Amino acid sequence: MRKARLQDLLWILFISELQAANEPREEQYVLAVGRTLNVQCPFSIRKYANSQKAWQKLMDRGEPLTLVFTESVSGKPSQVRMGRYFLEDIPDEAILNVQMTNLQVEDSGLYRCVIYQPPKDPDILSPLVRLVVIKDFLVSDKNPTQNFVQISTFSPSTTKAQSTLLTSPRTVTQLLPTSTADISSPGFGVNITNVTDITSYGFRVPTINIIILVLCGLLSKSLVFTVLLAVTQRSFGP
Amino acid sequence: MSALCVLLTWALLALFGLAWGAEDLPCSCCPIVPRREWKAPASKCVDKLKLPARYVVVSHTAGSPCDSPALCLNQVQNVHNYHTGRLNWCDVGYNFLIGEDGLVYEGRGWDTKGDHTGKIWNPISIGISFMGNYMERSPPPRALRAAQSLLACGVAQGKLSPSYEVKGHRDVQRTLSPGDQLYEIIRTWPHYHE
Numbered sequence: 001m002r003k004a005r006l007q008d009l010l011w012i013l014f015i016s017e018l019q020a021a022n023e024p025r026e027e028q029y030v031l032a033v034g035r036t037l038n039v040q041c042p043f044s045i046r047k048y049a050n051s052q053k054a055w056q057k058l059m060d061r062g063e064p065l066t067l068v069f070t071e072s073v074s075g076k077p078s079q080v081r082m083g084r085y086f087l088e089d090i091p092d093e094a095i096l097n098v099q100m101t102n103l104q105v106e107d108s109g110l111y112r113c114v115i116y117q118p119p120k121d122p123d124i125l126s127p128l129v130r131l132v133v134i135k136d137f138l139v140s141d142k143n144p145t146q147n148f149v150q151i152s153t154f155s156p157s158t159t160k161a162q163s164t165l166l167t168s169p170r171t172v173t174q175l176l177p178t179s180t181a182d183i184s185s186p187g188f189g190v191n192i193t194n195v196t197d198i199t200s201y202g203f204r205v206p207t208i209n210i211i212i213l214v215l216c217g218l219l220s221k222s223l224v225f226t227v228l229l230a231v232t233q234r235s236f237g238p
Numbered sequence: 239m240s241a242l243c244v245l246l247t248w249a250l251l252a253l254f255g256l257a258w259g260a261e262d263l264p265c266s267c268c269p270i271v272p273r274r275e276w277k278a279p280a281s282k283c284v285d286k287l288k289l290p291a292r293y294v295v296v297s298h299t300a301g302s303p304c305d306s307p308a309l310c311l312n313q314v315q316n317v318h319n320y321h322t323g324r325l326n327w328c329d330v331g332y333n334f335l336i337g338e339d340g341l342v343y344e345g346r347g348w349d350t351k352g353d354h355t356g357k358i359w360n361p362i363s364i365g366i367s368f369m370g371n372y373m374e375r376s377p378p379p380r381a382l383r384a385a386q387s388l389l390a391c392g393v394a395q396g397k398l399s400p401s402y403e404v405k406g407h408r409d410v411q412r413t414l415s416p417g418d419q420l421y422e423i424i425r426t427w428p429h430y431h432e
Contacts, residue, residue: 093358
């Protein structure tokens with residue numbers, strides 16, 4: 001009875017792991033109000049070159065809202081614009097370019113690129129996009145570093161993601177400063193060098209301390225064991 | 239008592255190893271045959287890749303395979319000559335090449351944009367190519383291991399995003415590359431995503 005339950009549990013875990021393995025990864029984009037979101041969604045050229053694609057927002061209860069969709073099924077490049085939403089389908093390159101202009105705070109949320117095939121359920125493409133639109137409270141400031149600092153303090157979750165860049169496999173954070181200068185990722189660079197400096201510095205200082213501690217530990221442990229051995233030998237010996 | 243001495247010596251050695259190791263480079267377990275070893279002429283390419291890359295495109299050269307370091311060295315040079323001489327590219331098109339000798343050969347490397355897939359994919363991906371034609375046969379396990387270890391290195395060195403996706407060449411272009419057999423194999427890789 002117990003064994004059967006355990007087996008069932010293992011099967012459930014195994015199947016849910018399989019599902020997880022095939023799920024699209026999530027990317028986070030943090031942008032200021034008024035900026036433009038640009039996303040590239042690849043698709044399988046053989047399967048979907050002649051399919052319609054759409055850009056959807058996932059509403060509160062997981063309900064998808066289709067914002068814009070392509071109409072062409074010819075396999076030729078096509079573009080469609082629906083207000084602030086723009087889709088460019090390039091079947092020969094297996095890529096769907098998505099653009100959302102003039103971002104507003106209400107645009108924040110979870111979005112996805114899909115293969116649009118009603119009445120069938122859509123096939124979901126990677127990546128899932130988590131958009132965070134923040135108010136730009138530096139109206140006339142052109143200093144890029146300052147803007148960057150403001151953005152990172154306002155959204156602590158993204159700063160945390162920056163410092164654990166190498167240990168968070170599922171979420172990739174993209175931080176885009178408000179100025180027009182192209183700063184690819186100075187924040188990342190600063191964080192990583194700081195971390196390595198600290199660890200390399202920290203290693204040099206307490207090495208002697210570690211050696212002494214280990215020696216003491218070993219000696220005391222071996223003393224205890226020798227004593228125990230001696231005692232047990234005496235009590236069980238001839 | 240002698241056991242205790244042995245224990246102590248091991249502990250001390252391990253600690254010294256740690257202390258000296260702390261100043262070493264972060265990853266020295268990524269054996270790649272460097273450009274100068276296969277006598278590569280200087281690259282004329284200028285376009286850089288924005289790192290970390292999020293995609294890896296796997297292709298095959300569709301040319302001759304090679305199963306020894308000597309043969310593969312020669313074959314990389316052949317591919318380079320074809321790309322730079324005939325096709326007039328700035329360098330061999332791939333970022334890395336994999337030989338059936340189980341070795342990874344440095345092409346354009348992690349930092350330079352390759353010419354392996356197309357104008358949309360080249361700037362956003364690392365292109366690795368298995369030397370040979372894999373429609374009817376598969377690369378040997380040592381070649382597949384070399385590729386996997388290369389990609390793990392990429393992540394460790396921050397060149398590849400930890401959530402990078404592997405695509406077959408035929409997933410993103412109208413081509414037979416990387417060949418039916420190799421394609422079926424990469425579809426089983428953990429980072430493969432259609």
